[in-house]
Amino acid sequence: MKVLIAGVGKTLFFLCRNFTAKGYKVVIINQDREECVRLARQLSALVVCGDASDATILKEAGAMDADVVLAITPNDQDNLVICQLASIQFNVPRVLALANDPDNAEIFEKLGVSAFSTTHIVGSLIEQRASLEQIINLMPVGEGRVNVTEIMLDADSPVSGKLLKDVILPKNALVAVVIRGNQPIVPRGDNNLLAGDRVVLITLPENHGAVLKAFTGERK
Amino acid sequence: MQTVIKNAAKGRIMKNSLYIVIVGCGRLGSHLANQLSRVGHSIVVIDSNEETFNDLSPEFSGFRIVGDATQIAVLKQAKLKRADVFFATTHGDNVNLMVAQVARKVFNVPHVLARVFDPRREQVYDQLGIETICPTAVAAEMFLMAVASHRAAAGDAKS
Numbered sequence: 001m002k003v004l005i006a007g008v009g010k011t012l013f014f015l016c017r018n019f020t021a022k023g024y025k026v027v028i029i030n031q032d033r034e035e036c037v038r039l040a041r042q043l044s045a046l047v048v049c050g051d052a053s054d055a056t057i058l059k060e061a062g063a064m065d066a067d068v069v070l071a072i073t074p075n076d077q078d079n080l081v082i083c084q085l086a087s088i089q090f091n092v093p094r095v096l097a098l099a100n101d102p103d104n105a106e107i108f109e110k111l112g113v114s115a116f117s118t119t120h121i122v123g124s125l126i127e128q129r130a131s132l133e134q135i136i137n138l139m140p141v142g143e144g145r146v147n148v149t150e151i152m153l154d155a156d157s158p159v160s161g162k163l164l165k166d167v168i169l170p171k172n173a174l175v176a177v178v179i180r181g182n183q184p185i186v187p188r189g190d191n192n193l194l195a196g197d198r199v200v201l202i203t204l205p206e207n208h209g210a211v212l213k214a215f216t217g218e219r220k
Numbered sequence: 221m222q223t224v225i226k227n228a229a230k231g232r233i234m235k236n237s238l239y240i241v242i243v244g245c246g247r248l249g250s251h252l253a254n255q256l257s258r259v260g261h262s263i264v265v266i267d268s269n270e271e272t273f274n275d276l277s278p279e280f281s282g283f284r285i286v287g288d289a290t291q292i293a294v295l296k297q298a299k300l301k302r303a304d305v306f307f308a309t310t311h312g313d314n315v316n317l318m319v320a321q322v323a324r325k326v327f328n329v330p331h332v333l334a335r336v337f338d339p340r341r342e343q344v345y346d347q348l349g350i351e352t353i354c355p356t357a358v359a360a361e362m363f364l365m366a367v368a369s370h371r372a373a374a375g376d377a378k379s
Contacts (some may be wrong), residue, residue: 054311054338055344056340077312077314080321085344088348104290126263126272
């Protein structure tokens, strides 16, 4: 797989080191001559010095036969244009842009460029790891419009011991699966919930907090 | 500030007055803002550098927003949804191309124009339906036309 990466700094360096270690063919595009020299010394990647939003530089970097173009510069406008040039002029099958401003992730998608926001990703990681220990897994799907959350019920949970039909859920939320021991159950109203169950919830960002509260109680 | 801008979008001074948002208040942006304001259009100018607003004439009656237009929050503040015309005239091609696309495709502004210095980039954005003006290409055309008409005149004089 050939990956073209336009970016700067440590994220770029470690990402490229990771990709080259996996055997990907990596080409770096960076505007700073000194940084280019350093990167070329430290990595077994081809380094092209120039503006990646310039078609001639993309061509020089071999955009024609790249499988992926990744734009992770600190400027959202550059990331957008790099990805648009790569897909329109060079028919690169997959392009991905970093949205430094998290609002731009949605905007870029609307403009036809796949995007991600590190703020979103780190934010949900922190929520997952730090704020509620019972939350085992939190995965946004559908561009973040739907959350799939796995939580572990304990004895203090207000729903432990209740039948599912007696649990009052906010609108537009669903208990998708209950995992008891190793046995997954797709529950109906007459299934009960027990401490130790792992419950997979489908929620929307607007009711996510309320649903979690219903399953974990008021504690922090 | 918010309510003032809302009024700019709503209460048009004259019947045919347009609500025009200009991103980038450099020589071109400020020139356009001054001229369009003078003939009675409602103007909002956005620039990340407050000092550039010094280039606006004393008669400029529009509004100024200090901010980075690549942040959608700033464009929302300018009430872009109600704009009739949008100009992107910053010194960065990529900034202009990005905000022009956002204005056209997210805020559905009917008429969007972007200045793009690099003629090669111009072609790509034609494909994406963004109307661009390339000063280099325009100037080159004017030069060539001037030469052609001069030669034609000289040719007429000879024959």
